[in-house]
Amino acid sequence: MARWEPHTKERLARAALELYGEHGYERTTVAQIAARAGLTERTYFRHFPDKREVLFDGSHSLETALGEAVAAAPADASPRAALAAGLDALGAAFEGARAHARRRQAVVAAQQELQERELIKLASLTRVLAGALRLRGVEEPRASLLAEAGAGVFKTAFTVWVGDERPEEASAEEVPLTALLREGLDTLGDALAHD
Structure with missing residues (x-):
């Protein structure tokens, strides 16, 4: 060799x-x-x-992309807009990789040890997001709440994206992860506004 x-x-x-x-x-x-x-x-x-x-080698790159995107949002951007910029960066990181993500997710879903590691990865993304929001001047507990909400949006959108669970006529194959993330963030905002 x-x-x-x-x-x-x-x-x-x-x-x-x-x-x-x-x-x-x-x-x-x-x-x-x-x-x-x-x-x-x-x-x-x-x-x-x-x-x-x-299976988790790209975690650090995702964290970096997320933190940098939140930091790069315009200075006058709202915390929600900065969060959206971070989610956009996560979506962009998976562009063109849906088939790989689906195969990987099937392996993770079949093994408890890997599911636990996936939760650790998600918690790490949440910490990075909260830290990036705090650096933008978002105070606690708002920064942590927004980060947890953002992580929930990411997890839900990713599950739909890899699982082909989208109820509309358009299959998840046709919808980029970034669009699902934006849709999830909008849905969350609407749900909070109406309760």
Whole structure:
């Protein structure tokens, strides 16, 4: 095997997702993942600490995109508009990746350990969002409440996007995640305004 080959992390992630889909998460080993990618176990562990983290590798990038988008919202933007900018950034990060997200979500949904890790990831996004809102001058507890609401909108929209659960004629395949996020934020605003 060559000492270095391009796109190593991507190859490992693709191999892991394929094997998890074929054999299940629990029955797949790191050795199998590395072999499918044409790499060694040692190479795998240079990139990921265990077989779980290969599914959550993009978490830091999502957090960064979210925080930067909230910070980059115009200075006079309302907290809701800054939240919308953050959600737009999350939606954009998944653009063109719906098939991958659906396969990944099926693996996560089948394994409690992975579901717990997914909740940790969502909690981390919520913390980043609350922190970004506080940096914009949004005081507590409003910043935390907005961040929790934003995380709920993200979770719901993502579930619809990967699950094809949209009730209208247009399938979720045709609707970008960003549009579902905006729709969710609007729905939340309407629900709060009418109660």
